[in-house]
Amino acid sequence: MRYFLELSYDGTPYHGWQRQPNAVSIQEVLENALSIILRVKTEIVGAGRTDTGVHAKQIMAHFDYHDSLDYDDFRYKLNSILPTQIAVQCLYKVRDDAHARFDAVSRSYEYYVHTQKDPFVSNRSYYFKKPLDVDLMNEAAKLLLNYTNFKCFSKSKTDVKTYNCTITEAIWERNEDQLIFKITANRFLRNMVRAIVGTLVEIGLQKLDVKDLIEIIKSEDRSRAGYSVPAHGLYLTKVEYPKKFIR
Template sequence: MRYFIELSYFGKAYHGWQNQPSAVSVQEVLESKLSMVLREKIDIVGAGRTDAGVHALQMFAHFDHDQQLDTAQLKYKLNSMLPKDIAVANIFEVRQDAHARFDAVSRSYEYHIVLEKDAFSHDFAWLVKLPLDVKKMNQAADILKEYTNFKSFSRSRTDVKTYNCRIDHAEWRKDGNRLIFHITADRFLRNMVRAIVGTLTNIGQGKYSVDRLKEIIESEDRGKAGASVPAHGLYLSRIVYPENIMKE
């Protein structure tokens, strides 16, 4: 039987989601505690990867087990054993062929910026001291939806077969002292959101024109885009699946 785990985590203490040979990952910790509870080695498959220091408001992973599980009890036991920066929200049975990564229809991220020094946000948002023109940043964000090849925003050394992504939504919203970038796509490349945010903030600070974004995308050259912004402002915020993944 296959089960999905819905969870969230604060990424500061972890070298990303995926298992690493010499650093602690969220996947490693979750697999360890799940294996202890079920008293056998359990491997989990995540919906994707988040880089070191990136947070997740919603993440999914799947695992297989040959027995019917009391998912409410399993959730309770896992949360009692997991560190305080990882929380399980739900565990539910799905179709045997459901896949946490490949069946995801869309993924959404948020990037949080604070515009003034805030003693309580240094681990949760990036402090930007220079003024930002949010109108120009949103004009540029709209341009992203006109393209599908985002090689200019991808980590240089990567093993992906395609740089194509379909961006469905990209928008900056201001909330008091905080500026939040919302972006939704069918898939994301490694480092893509942080590189996009770095480029859009350059536009907001007047370093680039809005139209230069088109030149950057069409160049397919990572060196022409803005620098990647700090990881601690980035949140994986939502993953959407088709309704038919649930076991009937």
């Protein structure tokens, strides 16, 4: 039987989602906890591979188990042994061929920037002192919806078959001393959101013109785009699946 876990986590102390030999990852911690509770070695597949320090307000992951599980009891036991930075929100039974990564139809991220020094958000938001023209940043963000090839925002030497992504939302919102960039697409390339935010910040500083974004995208050259903003301001906020996908 296949199950989906709905999770949230603070990525600060972890080296991203994916298991790796010499660092502690979200995947490793979850697999160890699942193996203890289920009493059998259990592997888990996530909806995405967040980088070191990136957070998730909502992410899905799947695992297989031969028997039925009591949802509330299982969630309670799993949360009891997981560290405080990782929480299981829900457990769902799905069809046996359901895939947390490949069946997702959209993913949403948010990037947080605070413009006044605040020790309580310093590990979860990017402190940026200089004034930014949010109107210019939003004007540029709208242009992203007109394109699909985002190789210019992709980390180099990444193993992908295509750089095409369909962005359906890209907008900056202001809440007093906080700026939030919201973006939704069917898929994202490695480092894509952080590179987009860095480019939009340079437009907000008027180091780049709004029209420069068009040339950057068409160039397919990562060196033409802006810098990659720090990971700790980035959150995966929602992963969506087809209707009636989850039982």
